[in-house]
Amino acid sequence: MPSSVSLFLAFFLGAVAQSANGYGGVQRLKLQKMPMVLDDMANDEFRSQAREQVSLHEAPVDVEGCGLGMTSERIQGGHPVPLINFLNSQYFTEVSLGTPKQYFNVVLDTGSSNFWVPSTSCNSIACYLHKKYDSTASSTFKKNGSEFEIYYDSGAISGIISQDVLSIGDLTINSQDFGEALVEPGLGWAFSKFDGILGLGFDTTSVNNIVPPFINMVERGLLDEPIFSFRVGSSEEDAGEAVFGGIDKGHYKGEIHYVPIRRSGHWEVGLDSVRFGDDVLELENTGAVIDTGYSLLGIPSDVAELINAQIGAQPSWTGQYTVECDTVPSLPDIAFTLGGREYSLTSEDYILRVQQQCISSFQSFDSEVEQFWVLGSVFLRKYFTVFDYGAGQIGFAIAAQA
Numbered sequence: 001m002p003s004s005v006s007l008f009l010a011f012f013l014g015a016v017a018q019s020a021n022g023y024g025g026v027q028r029l030k031l032q033k034m035p036m037v038l039d040d041m042a043n044d045e046f047r048s049q050a051r052e053q054v055s056l057h058e059a060p061v062d063v064e065g066c067g068l069g070m071t072s073e074r075i076q077g078g079h080p081v082p083l084i085n086f087l088n089s090q091y092f093t094e095v096s097l098g099t100p101k102q103y104f105n106v107v108l109d110t111g112s113s114n115f116w117v118p119s120t121s122c123n124s125i126a127c128y129l130h131k132k133y134d135s136t137a138s139s140t141f142k143k144n145g146s147e148f149e150i151y152y153d154s155g156a157i158s159g160i161i162s163q164d165v166l167s168i169g170d171l172t173i174n175s176q177d178f179g180e181a182l183v184e185p186g187l188g189w190a191f192s193k194f195d196g197i198l199g200l201g202f203d204t205t206s207v208n209n210i211v212p213p214f215i216n217m218v219e220r221g222l223l224d225e226p227i228f229s230f231r232v233g234s235s236e237e238d239a240g241e242a243v244f245g246g247i248d249k250g251h252y253k254g255e256i257h258y259v260p261i262r263r264s265g266h267w268e269v270g271l272d273s274v275r276f277g278d279d280v281l282e283l284e285n286t287g288a289v290i291d292t293g294y295s296l297l298g299i300p301s302d303v304a305e306l307i308n309a310q311i312g313a314q315p316s317w318t319g320q321y322t323v324e325c326d327t328v329p330s331l332p333d334i335a336f337t338l339g340g341r342e343y344s345l346t347s348e349d350y351i352l353r354v355q356q357q358c359i360s361s362f363q364s365f366d367s368e369v370e371q372f373w374v375l376g377s378v379f380l381r382k383y384f385t386v387f388d389y390g391a392g393q394i395g396f397a398i399a400a401q402a
């Protein structure tokens, strides 16, 4: 790692815009990724946190032991999967592939639909710095060999499809097709804390039409209910938890309010209006993508500029908008109206405190065809979510603090 500056990534894995079939069996999926460079990262405290995170990242996750006081009665028919939280910016979980098990840290990403990990045959720098899947070491590997390519802003991830046994939490999915990444260009991937991505999106938006793991869980009857839920934690100690096939009653307070999916094939609901302080922005034909693989709030650039100006945020040399930390308590709330209800965030929620800096989470993002905003973990730390595949809706409730 560089000594004075660490490249720190906020991945924008939502904003999925897929073109029609590509060429030669290769489909294109455009995913946006936004690097976030933070200075003053050489701080000792920070480094020791990062070290702890790395060792946690390497240890096999003990599902029973990481549930933050969860009890089996609270989860009805669900399969808990603990999250790992790197600086409230990258959330991932450990899964295994193959027999014997090979372990990987993957982002559980509702903003995309493909599952991939680095391959031992990959020569990119990013692959050297991450765990790699070795098909020759797995007795349950089945060759497929068709090519895939996923487009990101900073370059395409490409490789071949393989099949093996996937374990996630206490669930085992036999014959899961996934991508073995052979090329991972760019430093962005090199500095990520996670090895790969496990898309939780719909199969209709999956590159090469590979059936994603969650859809396989549903279709093969591994879950009591065709849902998964997320409580995104706020610290390394309280990293949060995903539950497949159920809801943990200890993960939220009050009632869950459900909003129908707006665009089929996407974890997106209608965004009726946005209130910032006393100003209300009424929106038409606009969605909110609920993206567990994105850390910030992705909003149209004209609105982002306006809000950042209003909170006095200035662009820093790193490209991030920062505010003076002593102004934070006086900044207004922002509220998103989803399904007729307001979901508000205070300035303490939407300003990220990283070391001495106070960073605005309002990030310019202009969707190409459909108009949508992206609500990432800044929103999800406050609101527990239920992704209800069966009924085509997303549920929201106030997240319980651990």
Ligand SMILES: *[C@@H]1O[C@H](CO)[C@@H](O)[C@H](O)[C@H]1NC(C)=O
Pocket (backbone or CB within 6 Å): 143, 144, 145, 146, 161, 177, 208, 209, 210, 211
């Ligand atoms: C390879 O995987 C793709 C995507 O899951 C599937 O459609 C195709 O039939 C597989 N091909 C072989 C030869 O197994």
